[in-house]
Amino acid sequence: MQRERGMEALGPGTYRLYGVGIATTAAVVGPKEGRGPLGGYFDRVWPDDEHGQATFEAAELALATEAATVAVERAGLEWEQVEAVLGGDLLDQLITTNFAGRAHGRPLLGVFAACASFTEALGLGACLIAGGGPRTVLAMAASHHYAAERQFRFPTELGYQRLPTASWTATAAGATVLTADVPPGGLIVEAVTFGRVVDYGQKNPNDMGSAMAPAAADTILRHLQATGQRPGDFDRIVTGDLGAVGVPLAAEAARRSGTEIAPVLDDCGLLLYDRDDEDVHNGGSGAGCSAAVFNAYLATRLLGGSWRHLLLAATGALFSPTTYRQGESIPGICHAVEIRRG
Amino acid sequence: MQRERGMEALGPGTYRLYGVGIATTAAVVGPKEGRGPLGGYFDRVWPDDEHGQATFEAAELALATEAATVAVERAGLEWEQVEAVLGGDLLDQLITTNFAGRAHGRPLLGVFAACASFTEALGLGACLIAGGGPRTVLAMAASHHYAAERQFRFPTELGYQRLPTASWTATAAGATVLTADVPPGGLIVEAVTFGRVVDYGQKNPNDMGSAMAPAAADTILRHLQATGQRPGDFDRIVTGDLGAVGVPLAAEAARRSGTEIAPVLDDCGLLLYDRDDEDVHNGGSGAGCSAAVFNAYLATRLLGGSWRHLLLAATGALFSPTTYRQGESIPGICHAVEIRRG
Known part of the structure; x- marks a missing residue:
């Protein structure tokens, strides 16, 4: 097509x-x-x-x-x-x-x-x-x-x-x-929302889920509003690496804005590991986390027919060892890509 | 317009x-x-x-x-x-x-x-x-x-x-x-060429001009070829920070490919400082070098009427202190933007 x-x-x-x-x-x-x-x-x-x-x-x-x-x-x-x-x-x-x-x-x-x-x-x-x-x-x-x-x-x-x-x-x-040669029955990139930097003043590099959750909620809500969709229009909204701590915080932030995303919300970092695997704690993170989970699991679920419509909303914590030592907070950002099986 | x-x-x-x-x-x-x-x-x-x-x-x-x-x-x-x-x-x-x-x-x-x-x-x-x-x-x-x-x-x-x-x-x-509201008589972005990583095996972080010159020549030549233009069609082709060492190397690399760019070639790093200013040596560099020289001097020259047509070809040396210590070479990259006064 x-x-x-x-x-x-x-x-x-x-x-x-x-x-x-x-x-x-x-x-x-x-x-x-x-x-x-x-x-x-x-x-x-x-x-x-x-x-x-x-x-x-x-x-x-x-x-x-x-x-x-x-x-x-x-x-x-x-x-x-x-x-x-x-x-x-x-x-x-x-x-x-x-x-x-x-x-x-x-x-x-x-x-x-x-x-x-x-x-x-x-x-x-x-x-x-x-x-x-x-x-x-x-x-x-x-x-x-x-x-x-x-x-x-x-x-x-x-x-x-x-x-x-x-x-x-x-x-x-x-x-x-x-x-540009969209494969018949394949996956289509329907829309994107580029995130803005959101900073709630969190300074703990050992709790990035909390640092990124507000940015995730911000981008997801902006995407839903701009595209005129509701959470239920998606099979899944999947964040990048909010983890066990961040996912409920993002859901709560969305809820306070009047949107309930929890029923369709999941997270690449939570999907990647068994929760009882040693030292995983909050879940997986890293630039490769959402990249690997999307390109393996999420794409397969979409292509395999069980899901049809995904919002992939990867999340990033913005800091460096230098800024941390200088007492700066850790803002977050989230870029979202909407994908549908054709 | x-x-x-x-x-x-x-x-x-x-x-x-x-x-x-x-x-x-x-x-x-x-x-x-x-x-x-x-x-x-x-x-x-x-x-x-x-x-x-x-x-x-x-x-x-x-x-x-x-x-x-x-x-x-x-x-x-x-x-x-x-x-x-x-x-x-x-x-x-x-x-x-x-x-x-x-x-x-x-x-x-x-x-x-x-x-x-x-x-x-x-x-x-x-x-x-x-x-x-x-x-x-x-x-x-x-x-x-x-x-x-x-x-x-x-x-x-x-x-x-x-x-x-x-x-x-x-x-x-x-x-x-x-x-998108192109100002009448203002500057127009006509074309871009995104660079590829070019590595001649240079390993000296104190000579980035040599490390980046091959990438500059590569991008400039690709831009000229793809757009069907000659160097003389530009008032200036300005690299980012090749400096005194890199500019002649880039010109020589282009010459070996049959294209003489030297008559219109200049460099933000050479333009930025007096050459006898203490410790400048090869010239200016840094992400802000081409950004400041373009947004102050080059844009003014274009708007002021003395020039009309510019290829800004900023250059980057790709390394980190870690890769340097691990014995890696320093590849270069160059992204070019063609700008014309309307």
Whole structure:
């Protein structure tokens, strides 16, 4: 099915898109993620966290590259046919995304919204296609638990015993091939809402769920209002990594604005691990969390017929070890992408 | 003048844009930048590097916020009328861009291409408008010398004596209000080329000009080829921060491909400082360098009538202190935006 591409502003940051579909998805994860309830959905599960790489950073790069390559090959494409790559990760200066670009050599647009980077990439890529630009775009994001842990957490007051509200950064990567050649019966990107920074003054990096929940509610409510939909119009509204602490807070924030989202609300971070898995506590997080859960589990549920309509609202906590030490709060952001089976 | 918005792919990563103009530009810089040859072009020059802020990071945030605010106010806009902000900076986890978003509260798309972040933001923002999305977008980028210095350079082998090939990260911020209401006789964004990562294996963080020159040549040549133009069709092709070392290398790389760009080639990093100013060496660099030079000097030259047609090709060196210590090379990227006076 071919339909004319187009893009229409429904409100600040919310755009209706026409003529953008999803060609393929792929996700590759580490062993802990493979042991979780979604283990059977991932394309590849690494047997260990390094998988032969010399550093955790090199492992994150290999993980991201593998997910992207599976998505591109599954679409029957050569890399040369990918017109643009949009991607993000958590490492300083976006080194995973940029070094992956060294290998694929395609026009690269690096994005950063912390753990919401995947939906920023997916949403922007979909806008570029809808607007009449590229016809084939790869959106990707990745994180590696041990690369993130040593960059973010050891320099903070966390110490080595993880707090019950702390999240577990996922070793996970996901990639989506977006296309102007919307596949019949496939997934369609219907609309996006780009988030704004919301700050309730939370300063605890061991409780990111609380820090991000207001931003999640803000973006979800803005999306519903701008598109004229109710929560019940979706099979699921799935946040990125609010976790056990953040999901009820986001639902409560929406409820205070008069909208009940709890019945359809779920969270990639809650879906990814068994809750009794060691040290997971609040749930999964990281740029790769929503990327892998969407590109494996959520896309499969949509394509398999049990669901038809999804709002993927990945969430990001905006801080650095420097800002934390300087006493800054941790604002949140949430970018949402609405997807429907055609 | 109103014309229909649109976007057309001319090649991988190169897009012709219709109906996108520049409403206003603004730039704010530190004292060293104010003493340079472009001092009279900047909207504000800070008397000192902190300007009352408690940290260099807070100073960078204040600088970015000031440039953005001047651009928005000059356009006669309230912040609420800005439909999206695209921005980037060099600090870990893009904290300047994200914390600026906390204050303005507009839908925020963080981008990262190191010192090419400004043209990534400008180019992507222009695509969103051309594609039929927002009508008013702010693109911005910033850097602060001392915030960058302590994040990037002190942990490396640089020591304290700066090498002759080292660049000076600018304390500078620039912002552009992009609009679908193209101003009569104003500046038009005609086309963009998004760059690919190019790596010649350079590993010296004190010689970023050499590291980025191949990427600059790659993007400039791709842009010329895809748009069917010659270097002489432009009054200037201006790179971001190749500096004294990188500019001749980029010209030589283009020459080897049969295209002579040297007669129209200039560089924001070379324009920003007096060459005999202490410690500048290779020239200015940083995400704020091209942002401030474009939004002050280059835009003024275009509007003032002496030039009419510019290719702004900001350049970024892709590395982090971690990748440097792990022995990785420093690839480059360059995103180009073509601007014409209407």
